[in-house]
Amino acid sequence: MTELAIGIDIGGTNTVFACIDSLGNIVAEGSIPTQTREDFEDYIEDLIAAIRTSIDQSKQEVKIVGVGLGAPNGSYRAGTIENAANLRWKGSLPIAQLIAEKLNVPVKVTNDANAAALGERIFGGAKEMSDFMVITLGTGLGSGIVVNGDLLYGYEGFAGEVGHVIVRPGGRECACGRKGCLETYVSATGVKRTVYKLLAKHLGDSTLRDIPFNDLNAKMVADAANKGDLVALETFKYTGKMLGEALSNVASVTAPEAIFLFGGLAKAGDLLFEPVQKVMEENLLFLYKDKIKLLPSQLGDNAGVFGAAAIIWNDEKITSTLEKDLIPKQILTKTHGND
Template sequence: MDKPYVIGMDIGGTNTVFGIVDARGNVLSKSAVKTSKHQDINLYIDEIYKELSVLIEKAGGISKIKGIGVGAPNGNHYTGNIEYAPNLQWRGVIPLSKLMSDKFGVPTVITNDANAAAIGEMTYGAARGMKNFIMITLGTGVGSGIVIDGKLVYGHDGFAGELGHTCSIRNGRLCGCGRHGCLEAYASANGVARTAKEILQNQNVDSLLRNTPIESITSKDVHYAALQGDKIALEIFEFTGKILGEAMADFVAFSAPEAVILFGGLTKAGDYIMKPIVNHLEKNLLQIWQGKIKVLFSGLKESDAAVLGSSALAWEI
């Protein structure tokens, strides 16, 4: 193989992680920079170039690199732009693919971070060999990537698959997007913390969670309390799993996937989140799908997942 490596780059609101990946999904080297350090996108690209060039030289030079894959908030696969990303400091439309390609001299492809996770899962992880599946990322927010007949669904404008912003509870909680009742407001790590705070503020109940200041409670605190058998923590995961399982039953109805794959920090809760999800999914599926839909945790190594997901895009160049 003349060009045996690709570069994967994941842009988050705080950090940007990047690395060199081979065709077997081995991350040969990786590094990171602070996304939030530079208000000027060109200075950001300059720092990426400086840091990534060191890794490229160790891999044998730019001639060994097939391309660069980028996962980013509001990354548009069609245009190569980051468009109006709410959690990045660069406003408006950023022609990131062009900026990267011009700087490095190799083709660059971009998509949103959840789509990148789906492609990574299909290339290296739990979805290998699958043609139809839904990827749901459960982190600070809820993202998703939908694969049908082996192809990621981008839709007319490149932004298809915002399942985290489907409505779970009409006129429910305010979501960060400005709408009310979105799945993300309930089934994300932040959503779990909000559920905990609501229960503790509105109910006179004993819980280990009361050992933490209410305003500081996180999903990690809820998981820790659940491990101790805390009744309220277990109820929080039951409620979260119910919301997510019901939503997944709706998602199954429009794409009939072989599996729904869950990825992200909230999956560390293991069976505390998985069991109620599967229970409420099965309760709400049409009979034709009952017992057919696998629910799996990601097969990607957590420490490499961001780089692997975005790198998988570059093999398609």
């Protein structure tokens, strides 16, 4: 019987899940589209059906110890998703309760970026770090911040919305209803917006002039940049500058040892990392210069699900440590002697 934690990563486009043992091996995995169902409970039904199918197909005897969920605006304390800007369902969604009723195991929720940070700490590149940050670059920009060795949850559990730091007052419209948020510039969507702004501004040729807004994605922009397309190159330079400036400011608040970049956009590699590193260093307060490592996530594509599963394995680990620590070792020995 293999003990597994189910990690679920709810993104604006796809919901990805994996059944992961305590050593980090994936036993079963899969995904469904996030936003095709109008009713939230129908979406949960689809998700559980897909998880059950993938476990059946693994043909293993398994025991599910818990479900960890990384979701936009996921609240650890309430077990809910709260008014997520990038999801179609509004209000407070009691997702932990809905899944717990169907699978009859503990369900823990946090936002997808916090989950990624926990995954980086348990399975990835931050195993030895107490103060670091993970930036997730998807449809939007998320952030998971670890300080003093713990996730920074904040009051009511909603800390770490670096994507909604306003970097250009009065700037681009954001899904949150305000203007100039970092994620309107630095995200897959932000990259598209920058491409079209540059196509409007400049006259030069670009292969991107043949692609409609709704068909373009960040990978196509990266491919064009790698072929020398000037608009695509300028887009990454601008995106990196905006992120580098923002990270140098966030560093003045939390002073991280490292910043990990994760998600589709991070796969652009040097196209993104070089301008981010350069502009961040230029803008850092002297206290932090040459001290903050800018790194790609060490979890690859699976950071979200590893992080979500890490919530469960982390809790298991803390519980077993506590149980051992409740009775000091010499007392245990003494009791044995008295028997």
